[in-house]
Amino acid sequence: MPLSQYLRLMNVMARMALRADAARLFLGYIWWVLEPLLWVAVFYVVFVVILGTRQEDFLPFLMVGKLAFVWFSKSVTQASNAIVTGRGLVGKIAVPKTLFPMAAVQESIYRQAAVFALMFSYVLFEGFALTANWFYLVPLMVVNYIMVISCALVGACLVCIARDFAPLIGLFMMFLMFTSGIFWDVRSLDDPEKIHMILTANPLAFVLDGYRQILLHATPPDMVHLISIGAGFGALFCLMVLIMRKGDKYLALKALTA
Amino acid sequence: MMDDNRAIMLEMDSVYLSYHSGKKTFDDGTHHVLHDVSLRLYEGESLGVIGRNGVGKTTMLRLMAGILAPTGGAVDLTPGKSASLLTLGLGFKQDLSGRDNALLSAMLQGSTRKQAEAFLDEIHEFSDLGDSFFLPVKTYSSGMRARLAFTTALMTHVDILLIDEILSVGDAHFRGKALSAMKNRITGDQTVVFVSHILEQVKQLCDRVLWLDRGRIVALGGAQEVIESYTTAVNKEREVAQ
Structure with missing residues (x-):
């Protein structure tokens, strides 16, 4: 199949x-925006109202991490069953x-576009400045996408070979959610060595941290590190396609x- | 009947297919679906495939369409030729309209979006679906689904048409229309492999017939004689059972 036909079909x-x-849903496309908004509401209730978190700007911190993570976890989970x-x-x-997992990833890109739009608006609404550093979002999102598609293909293969992998992938996403610093800040750990280790060993933690650095601290990510993650997952993607x-x-x- | 001067479209050479289901049923969980199946399909012919349920007819079509690979032997499609499998039911997205499903089907069969959109009017017209064409497929009756599937299949153009039980549903009016449309295609130079339980249709549409039982070829030859011996065997079995 020619690539152009493949891409057209995927889309x-x-x-x-x-x-x-x-x-199928009563509220239809409204859910695209409603779902992430509900996330914000849930987090607000749990962390601000109930737990009374004192950390400065905790809600934007949480939103950026969680909503960027959702792209990865939802795409890979859905594509695995595709x-x-x-x-x-x-x-x-x-x-x-x-084609099946790639179409599933493509589907989630459309949804995520709405989520990211909401996320960026929220960050601006909270008073963070729109700086030239936001341009770094482009390479960051490209690398994030390469991570998504390569993991999507791995997941789709595994679930196809044995259905038992489907719940395992769910568990693995949970594991990633807790280890990638979504509810806690990797950079707030006491041991700098540990910070370095987590950001190196867990590429997802690095990417999520990248979003926060750009949006909340106006700091570009370590580009060498970012490119090497992109290259590594790019190689995995090519291998999976073969x-x-x-x-x-x-x-x-x-x-x-x- | 057996005109060996015609070009070969597809050849199956001693094809075996078995798979491991993972569950220890029998033979260590291995299912043997096809066993030493060899045949040649010639350009422009229509080959009927008959046999009871679960003897490997659909699997054989899937091998011919290049969806599955044999575990033994070889399936050779002549280079440059395309084969496409037409089945009922599965493959539709229930929440999408008949129109969207038809569009997606046509594109999956290799049409560009423009070509696919050009087919849509024809499909709408031939399928007799009227305004239902624009409603979700989940609201369709099984007959309407069959009409949509058959029409979508009919409009796409491939060298070898592999038809799985697609003419056995729908109301009498549509079945007659579908049968004559099918006959038109077959009398042209369309190569067809046709699986059906309706022996009368097979007799009308096919030059040659293949009788499959438990994954093996029982008979392959002229439509009339193979169908006769199949009917005799089925009747005999029924008598024994009684």
């Missing part, structure tokens, strides 16, 4: 899925199996019979 499948989803959920089509047409191309029919058999 059409994503948009159709969004349309189907909106048609081949299996799409088995009706898998059994009908010989299309590259990467594996899935080679094992295309094996994955089809697994999706149809397991």
Whole structure:
């Protein structure tokens, strides 16, 4: 399949899925903005009203971390099930199996666009300045996207081979949520060595921290580190594409019979 | 009937397919779906495939369409030729309209968006769906779904059409219309593999017939004779059962 046809299909499948989803829900597309707004409300109640957190600017800190994390976790979780959920089509047409997770990721990009718009507006509303450093969001989001698609392909393969991986991926997302510094600030740890270790060992922690540095502290991320993360996940993505191309029919058999 | 001068479209050479279901049922959980199946499909012919449920008919079509790979033997599609599988039911997105589903189907079969949109009017017209064409597929009756699936399939152009049970549903009026549309395609130079339980249709549409039982070829030959021996075997089995 030519790349242009592949990309077109990926986009059409994503948009159709969004349309189907909106048609199923009473509030339709309103949910795109409503859901992240509800996140803010929940966090406000828990951390400000109940726990009375004193940390300065805690809510913006939390929002940026959480809403950026949601992109990763939702995309990868949904994409992991994409081949299996799409088995009706898998059994009908010989299309590259990467198309299913890639369309799922594309679908979440549309949703995330609304979430990011809300996140940026919220940050500005809280009085943080719009600086030239915001341009660093572009490479940061590109690297974030490369992380999403490579993990999406890994997840989709694993779940296709054995359904048992689906709950494991859910658990792993929970693990990432707690270890990537969403509710706590990696940089507030006492031991600088530990800070360095977490930001190096967990690329997601680095990326989430990057969003906060840019938006809340007007500081660009460490570009060398960022580019090396991008290169690493880029290599993983290429490897997965090759594996899935080679094992295309094996994955089809697994999706149809397991 | 067996005109070997015609170009070969697709060849199956001693094809086996088995898979491991993971659950220890029998034979260590391995299912043998197809066993030593060999055949040649010639350009312009229509081959019928008959047999009871679960003997490997759909799997055979999936191998021909390049959706699955054989565990043994080889399936060779002549280079440059395309094969497409048409089935009912699965594959539709329930919350999308018939129109959107048709558009997506056509694009998945390789059409560009423009080409696909050009098909839509034809599909709308032929399927007799009227305004329902713009309603979600979940509101459709099974007959309406069948009409949409058949029409979408009919409008796309491929070298080998693999048809799985698609003519056995819908009301009598549409079935007649579908059958004659199918006949038109077949009398042209369309190559067709046709799976059906309705032997009368197979007899009308196919030159050759393949009888499959438990993953093995029982008979492959002229439509008339294979169908006769199949009917005899089924009747005999029924008598024994009684």
